[in-house]
Every structure is written in C-alpha cells, then in structure tokens.
Amino acid sequence: MTDVETESMTIPDKVVDAVRGARRVLVLSGAGMSAESGVPTFRDAQTGLWEEFDPSQLATAEAFRLDPPFVWAWYAWRMQLVRGVEPNDGHRALAELAGLREVTISTQNVDDLHERAGSAVAAHLHGSIFALRCSDCETPLRR
Numbered sequence: 001m002t003d004v005e006t007e008s009m010t011i012p013d014k015v016v017d018a019v020r021g022a023r024r025v026l027v028l029s030g031a032g033m034s035a036e037s038g039v040p041t042f043r044d045a046q047t048g049l050w051e052e053f054d055p056s057q058l059a060t061a062e063a064f065r066l067d068p069p070f071v072w073a074w075y076a077w078r079m080q081l082v083r084g085v086e087p088n089d090g091h092r093a094l095a096e097l098a099g100l101r102e103v104t105i106s107t108q109n110v111d112d113l114h115e116r117a118g119s120a121v122a123a124h125l126h127g128s129i130f131a132l133r134c135s136d137c138e139t140p141l142r143r
C-alpha cells in the first residue's frame with residue numbers, strides 16, 4: 001500500500017492503514033489544524049498586532065482582572081479572526097470520515113471550525129472562544 005498524498009502533505013501508510021482498519025477513531029487536534037485555515041497560533045500572534053504582548057499572559061484570569069478592556073479587545077480580535085476563516089480540507093475530511101467510522105474529536109482549539117465542517121466535538125479541552133461566562137460567578141452567557 002502506498003502513502004496517501006494530499007495537496008500539502010503525505011499521510012504515512014501506517015496512519016492510512018490504521019484508519020482503514022478501525023471501527024472507531026479518536027482524533028486529538030491542536031493548533032496546526034486551525035493554522036491551516038489561517039488561525040494564527042499563539043506563537044504567530046506574537047508576530048502581528050500583538051507582538052509586544054505575550055498571549056499566554058493575556059489568556060489568564062489575572063490579566064483580565066488587571067485590565068478587562070485590554071483582554072476583551074484581544075479576545076474580540078481573536079473571535080473576529082475565527083469568524084473570518086473557513087474549515088479546511090482536514091476539518092472536512094474528519095466530518096466525512098464520521099460517515100464511515102465512529103469518530104470522536106477532542107480538540108485543544110477554541111475555534112468552531114470542526115463544528116462548521118459538520119463534526120460533533122466531544123471536548124474542547126481549552127474551552128470555546130465563543131462560550132462566554134461571567135468572570136465573577138461563571139454563569140454562562142446565554143445568546
């Protein structure tokens with residue numbers, strides 16, 4: 001069996017065979033998945049508008065307590081960025097695979113690109129950027 005080649009990468013034989021032979025597939029996705037759609041990773045964010053700030057310092061409850069408008073602006077920028085991109089072939093392939101196998105997706109990504117491609121996400125390990133909650137009592141914002 002030969003490796004499967006896509007436009008941007010070659011999927012190793014072992015992975016192709018494992019998925020072909022599997023009844024159930026667990027997918028753990030991270031920043032690289034969304035980066036293909038144009039969502040900058042935290043590292044990438046340091047090269048743009050926010051280069052003088054450390055994103056890991058902005059993504060804390062402490063940062064929010066110190067300067068709520070500043071942290072809100074950063075999250076608003078990220079939300080707008082995510083809304084402006086589309087799921088990529090990888091997201092769509094996993095949604096398609098769910099029609100052939102039992103697929104469970106667990107992602108570190110806070111965006112909704114898996115969902116917009118048609119997948120159900122079992123867990124957003126780092127939360128969802130669109131799931132807002134009160135910083136005092138943690139009540140979710142209902143929309």
Ligand SMILES: [Zn+2]
Pocket residue numbers: 134135136137138139
């Ligand atoms: Zn509250």
